[in-house]
Amino acid sequence: MQEVLLKKIVGKQPWSGVLLLRHLGLRPSSNMHLHVVSFDIPWPANYGGVMVVFHQLRALHRLGARIVLHSFEYGGRTPQPILEEYCEAVHYYPRSRSLWQQVSIEPFIVRTRKSGTLLHRLLQDEYPILFEGLHTAGWLAHEALRKRHKIVRMHNIEWQYYRQLAQSAPSLTQRLFFEMESLRLRRAEARLLPFADDVLALSPSERDYFARYPVRTHYLPAFHPYDAVCSLPGSGQYALFHGKCSVPDNERAALWLIEDVFAGLPVPLVVAGMAPSARLRTAAARQPNVRLVADPDNAQMEALIRQAHVHLLYSFQSAGVKLKLLQALFGGRHCVANDYALAGTALHPLCVRANTAAETRHAVLSLMAQPFKESDIAHRRAVLEAHYSNEHNARLLLAIVAGLYEPSTAERV
Known part of the structure; x- marks a missing residue:
C-alpha cells in the first residue's frame, strides 16, 4: 500500500x-x-x-x-x-x-x-x-x-x-x-x-x-567528494586548471590557457593533473607564470582547489558533466567557464562565462581583484545543496x- x-x-x-x-x-x-x-x-x-x-x-x-x-x-x-x-x-x-x-x-x-x-x-x-x-x-x-x-x-x-x-x-x-x-x-x-x-x-x-x-x-x-559547500572566503594568489592531463580534451584546454590566455598575463597559473605529456610539460616550462603540478595526490589536489582564487573550467567538447566543475564550485572560489564546460548543467549562474581568450583574460584579471565573499558562498549553498x-x-x-x-x-x- x-x-x-x-x-x-x-x-x-x-x-x-x-x-x-x-x-x-x-x-x-x-x-x-x-x-x-x-x-x-x-x-x-x-x-x-x-x-x-x-x-x-x-x-x-x-x-x-x-x-x-x-x-x-x-x-x-x-x-x-x-x-x-x-x-x-x-x-x-x-x-x-x-x-x-x-x-x-x-x-x-x-x-x-x-x-x-x-x-x-x-x-x-x-x-x-x-x-x-x-x-x-x-x-x-x-x-x-x-x-x-x-x-x-x-x-x-x-x-x-x-x-x-x-x-x-x-x-x-x-x-x-x-x-x-x-x-x-x-x-x-x-x-x-x-x-x-x-x-x-x-x-x-x-x-x-x-x-x-x-x-x-x-x-x-x-x-x-563534498557533503557541503566548503569554499573559503577571502583571496587566493593564483588561478587553477585541473583535470586528467592524459585526456586529449584536457590537454588541449591546458595548452590553450598556457599559450593563448596566460602568456604575458600578470597572474600565476597552476595546471594540475595526472600523466601530463612531454608537450604539456614543455609548454608550462616556457611560461614564467605557469606551474605544472604532475600527479597530485588527493590531499594535494584538495589544497590546490581550496586555495586558488580563480578556477578555470574549460573544455572543447560537451559530452558528460565535468566533475572538476562540481569540485571547483563546492570547494573553491571564483569560477570561469566556457559554454562546453557548462553544457548540460544548470550551473551557469554560479560561473563567469568566457569563451574567447580575450574574454578569459578579462574575467581572470577582474576576479583576481575581487575577494570571495560570504554572500557568494551562501548563493552556492542554495543552488548546489538543493540539486547536488x-x-x-x-x-x-x-x-x-x-x-x-x-x-x-x-x-x-
Missing part, C-alpha cells in the same frame, strides 16, 4: 518520492544488496569517472546498502583495502588490453571488460545490478540475466564522446582508434541498452537522449533500485 501511494505521489512530483521515503517509513536501503560493476578500481578517486563511483559507494554505504563491488584492474591501479570499508565484498578482474581485442565488432572498452568470472559471480544470487558505464555492460543482454533488475549508469553518450576525442587526438593512430570505437559504441548502445530496466544519466539533456530506448530513464546527478546533495541522490538511487521510483512527465520538463 505504501509503495502504491509513493508511486502515485512521485508521478506528480518527481523529487517527492525520495523525500517521502523517510516520511512513509520506507527504508529500501535496509538490508538492500546491490552489485556495482565498475569500469576501473574507484580508488584513488583522482579522475572524474572513478570519483563518481567512489563517492556513490560512500553515500550508499551511509544509508545502509550492502554493496558487492566488481572492479577491473589495469593501468597501474591496484586493489585498495579502503573499498572494503564501504562494500560487503570486493572482487577484482584483470583487463587485457591486447591489440587482438581490437579485432571485434564489439567496442574495445566493452570487450576488454567482458569477464566470464564476473558473469559467474553475478549469477550466484538475485541482487539488482548497477553497471557503471556502457564499458561494463557487455553481459547486459545475456539470457541468464534476463529476469534480473539491471541498471546502467551512463557517464556519457559514449559514441559521441569518442567521436569528440577523435577530433582532439594528436596523432593519426589515436584518431583512427577513437573514430572506430565511436562507430562500435553507437551500435553497442542500440543493441545493449534495451535490455536494461533503468538508465541513469548525468544531465537532463542526456536523460532525454536515452529516452529513445524502451527503458525507464532518470536524471541522477554525479556524486562528488550526495545523500539526496543516494536515496533517489536506492528508490530506483527498489522499484519505488518511476520517471514522470513532470520530470522531463
Whole structure:
C-alpha cells in the first residue's frame, strides 16, 4: 500500500518520492544488496569517472546498502583495502588490453571488460545490478540475466564522446582508434541498452537522449567528494586548471590557457593533473607564470582547489558533466567557464562565462581583484545543496533500485 501511494505521489512530483521515503517509513536501503560493476578500481578517486563511483559507494554505504563491488584492474591501479570499508565484498578482474581485442565488432572498452568470472559471480544470487558505464555492460543482454533488475549508469553518450576525442587526438593512430570505437559504441548502445530496466544519466539533456530506448530513464546527478559547500572566503594568489592531463580534451584546454590566455598575463597559473605529456610539460616550462603540478595526490589536489582564487573550467567538447566543475564550485572560489564546460548543467549562474581568450583574460584579471565573499558562498549553498546533495541522490538511487521510483512527465520538463 505504501509503495502504491509513493508511486502515485512521485508521478506528480518527481523529487517527492525520495523525500517521502523517510516520511512513509520506507527504508529500501535496509538490508538492500546491490552489485556495482565498475569500469576501473574507484580508488584513488583522482579522475572524474572513478570519483563518481567512489563517492556513490560512500553515500550508499551511509544509508545502509550492502554493496558487492566488481572492479577491473589495469593501468597501474591496484586493489585498495579502503573499498572494503564501504562494500560487503570486493572482487577484482584483470583487463587485457591486447591489440587482438581490437579485432571485434564489439567496442574495445566493452570487450576488454567482458569477464566470464564476473558473469559467474553475478549469477550466484538475485541482487539488482548497477553497471557503471556502457564499458561494463557487455553481459547486459545475456539470457541468464534476463529476469534480473539491471541498471546502467551512463557517464556519457559514449559514441559521441569518442567521436569528440577523435577530433582532439594528436596523432593519426589515436584518431583512427577513437573514430572506430565511436562507430562500435553507437551500435553497442542500440543493441545493449534495451535490455536494461533503468538508465541513469548525468544531465537532463542526456536523460532525454536515452529516452529513445524502451527503458525507464532518470536524471541522477554525479556524486562528488563534498557533503557541503566548503569554499573559503577571502583571496587566493593564483588561478587553477585541473583535470586528467592524459585526456586529449584536457590537454588541449591546458595548452590553450598556457599559450593563448596566460602568456604575458600578470597572474600565476597552476595546471594540475595526472600523466601530463612531454608537450604539456614543455609548454608550462616556457611560461614564467605557469606551474605544472604532475600527479597530485588527493590531499594535494584538495589544497590546490581550496586555495586558488580563480578556477578555470574549460573544455572543447560537451559530452558528460565535468566533475572538476562540481569540485571547483563546492570547494573553491571564483569560477570561469566556457559554454562546453557548462553544457548540460544548470550551473551557469554560479560561473563567469568566457569563451574567447580575450574574454578569459578579462574575467581572470577582474576576479583576481575581487575577494570571495560570504554572500557568494551562501548563493552556492542554495543552488548546489538543493540539486547536488550526495545523500539526496543516494536515496533517489536506492528508490530506483527498489522499484519505488518511476520517471514522470513532470520530470522531463
